[in-house]
Amino acid sequence: MLNLTRFAAAGLLACTLATAWAGNRPFPQHVTYTAGVIKPSHVSQSSMDSAVSSHYASWKNAYLRSDGGDGNWIKYDNTNSTVSEAHGYGMVLAAYMDDKAVFDEMLRYFRNHPTDQTPDLMAWKQTLQNGQMVDVEGTDSATDGDLDIAYSLLLAHVQWGSNGSHDYLAEARKVMAAILQYDVNPRKNNLTVGSWVSGTDRKYTRPSDFMASHILAFARWDTANTARWNAVHKTIIKAVNQQFNNGSQATGLVPDFMVAKDGLWQPVPGKWLETQHDGDYSYNACRTPWRLAMSYIVDGHTGLLASQQKTASWIRAKTNGVPTNIDAGYYVLNGPNGDSFRTYDDLPFTAPMAVNAMLGGAAAQTWLNSLWTSINGGDYGAVSGYYGDAIRLQVMLTVSGNWWRP
Numbered sequence: 001m002l003n004l005t006r007f008a009a010a011g012l013l014a015c016t017l018a019t020a021w022a023g024n025r026p027f028p029q030h031v032t033y034t035a036g037v038i039k040p041s042h043v044s045q046s047s048m049d050s051a052v053s054s055h056y057a058s059w060k061n062a063y064l065r066s067d068g069g070d071g072n073w074i075k076y077d078n079t080n081s082t083v084s085e086a087h088g089y090g091m092v093l094a095a096y097m098d099d100k101a102v103f104d105e106m107l108r109y110f111r112n113h114p115t116d117q118t119p120d121l122m123a124w125k126q127t128l129q130n131g132q133m134v135d136v137e138g139t140d141s142a143t144d145g146d147l148d149i150a151y152s153l154l155l156a157h158v159q160w161g162s163n164g165s166h167d168y169l170a171e172a173r174k175v176m177a178a179i180l181q182y183d184v185n186p187r188k189n190n191l192t193v194g195s196w197v198s199g200t201d202r203k204y205t206r207p208s209d210f211m212a213s214h215i216l217a218f219a220r221w222d223t224a225n226t227a228r229w230n231a232v233h234k235t236i237i238k239a240v241n242q243q244f245n246n247g248s249q250a251t252g253l254v255p256d257f258m259v260a261k262d263g264l265w266q267p268v269p270g271k272w273l274e275t276q277h278d279g280d281y282s283y284n285a286c287r288t289p290w291r292l293a294m295s296y297i298v299d300g301h302t303g304l305l306a307s308q309q310k311t312a313s314w315i316r317a318k319t320n321g322v323p324t325n326i327d328a329g330y331y332v333l334n335g336p337n338g339d340s341f342r343t344y345d346d347l348p349f350t351a352p353m354a355v356n357a358m359l360g361g362a363a364a365q366t367w368l369n370s371l372w373t374s375i376n377g378g379d380y381g382a383v384s385g386y387y388g389d390a391i392r393l394q395v396m397l398t399v400s401g402n403w404w405r406p
Contacts, residue, residue, distance in 0.1 A: 023098035023159040029404045034300040037358050040372040048400035051376050055393050056097050058382040068133035071109030076386040080128035088148025089390040095155035115141045117195045120178035140196035143183045143209045150175040151214045154406040176222045189231040207254040208284040210236045212295035237303035239265035244307040251338040252311035256284035267333035279333035286349045289356035298405045312360035316367045323374035326350045347388030351375045351395040
């Protein structure tokens with residue numbers, strides 16, 4: 001027999017906690033972006049908000065785990081593993097969706113899996129073994145996870161304040177300081193790929209880590225290091241525009257990895273870290289039409305605008321305005337720039353182009369509308385894989401006008 005008194009008490013407690021944890025910026029937040037940035041015109045705002053909420057629920061159900069007792073983590077493959085990249089995505093999403101309970105458990109997990117170098121960065125990979133999440137394949141960090149975790153803590157400070165059980169701002173500043181110490185080349189001010197990098201490997205960088213709007217936020221909040229963050233931002237602009245002016249004039253594309261050589265930032269030749277396509281637009285760089293567009297969309301910074309507007313016009317023409325004609329890989333260095341080297345579509349490549357399309361003006365309106373429909377169930381299901389789903393949800397937050405600036 002159902003204990004109605006106990007059930008009612010549990011419901012009252014949940015309601016009380018929800019009220020206590022109500023954020024300063026609860027979802028949805030309808031942000032006014034930089035002038036000229038477009039949003040989908042074929043669906044209502046409430047419809048877009050509902051779609052984001054639905055995809056967030058699907059994402060949590062599919063990927064959020066608590067096995068191991070260390071806190072919440074994000075299942076990223078079929079081996080019951082997680083990576084810091086996934087963790088950063090999850091913390092950012094929980095902060096934007098005003099999901100404090102999930103966020104705080106993810107913060108606990110982050111603190112339970114530090115790198116060897118510093119407690120303020122996260123070891124890049126863990127796997128569930130004998131009921132515990134165990135660090136595997138080294139205990140170094142990956143820069144993309146580090147950047148998103150720091151950014152999420154700034155979001156948390158704005159969302160819930162830092163006078164409660166967690167001083168989110170203090171936590172953010174510790175992570176930002178560690179990024180500057182371990183993930184930034186002090187000679188060239190470029191982002192390296194992780195805390196493990198040393199020596200000549202410091203001259204390599206990964207454009208998918210060029211979270212330009214994050215860097216601008218760090219410059220605002222980490223006032224003791226504003227000059228250094230601005231130098232990192234300047235290097236990002238330099239690297240992207242050197243590629244734009246020296247090989248990607250017709251596409252704006254950047255590769256998975258770049259290296260400083262002969263006074264220029266260039267695509268890496270051959271395999272440096274992952275595949276033979278390290279110098280092409282592949283499964284890392286597919287995020288750049290989203291990441292690079294953000295500093296104009298939310299900050300009004302024009303340093304990367306020209307290259308991203310070029311990508312917006314190029315991909316629209318390349319695909320004849322059909323989202324599933326976006327192929328899962330294009331040459332930057334190893335073949336004719338802009339020619340595809342794969343002949344299938346994939347959500348991690350399709351979704352970021354929707355953020356990029358927001359820079360395309362009236363000419364891109366139909367294209368943006370088609371991309372929204374495509375990623376919101378028209379061509380891809382609610383659960384299609386960890387990587388694509390995490391990217392899609394952040395893209396939909398942005399495209400729907402809900403990506404506010406901390």
